[in-house]
Amino acid sequence: DAGVIQSPRHEVTEMGQEVTLRCKPISGHNSLFWYRQTMMRGLELLIYFNNNVPIDDSGMPEDRFSAKMPNASFSTLKIQPSEPRDSAVYFCASSAGTSGYNEQFFGPGTRLTVL
């Protein structure tokens, strides 16, 4: 059974460029989470969706970040324009529900470097 799939695994871009990160959750899971991990700030929740609807985007840093989930099997996180401080590992995770009873399964992450 395939786990959470993320692409690309590594992304190097220049400041000002648009970056799009992609995620395919585990089939049958109805909750999807985007996290960002840095040494300074740790593992932060950016946004999460339930049944393709954004539920909590309070962690999205600013208007340069946007996320969509057009269907149950695909989500994107877009940064436009990118800045060096956006450099981090971005994880996507999915779970079978939103309640605290359900474990989250993390994808392998996308390591983003903005020069």
Place this chain on the structure above:
Amino acid sequence: QQPVQSPQAVILREGEDAVINCSSSKALYSVHWYRQKHGEAPVFLMILLKGGEQKGHEKISASFNEKKQQSSLYLTASQLSYSGTYFCGTEDTGRRALTFGSGTRLQVQP
């Protein structure tokens, strides 16, 4: 607000035990524990729910003190494979999403 984990780091010899603590200033609905190895994604270990229910791996034990909003993860007879960074994630009754602590780095040596 981020939960507080302690200790920040611990070094063990194989076979030794360790306890990792997690505390929050908010009323909690659940506490999750994950382990992350270097360069990899976090992996689920355990969920503890308000009311005493637990869900997780058989070889890992944990506790949840609802009154104190604290949880502890117990690692017994540690193995080399236990090395990694352990994160607690808390879900408070107001926000139904996980907030992760800063992590506890555990290193098990032969």
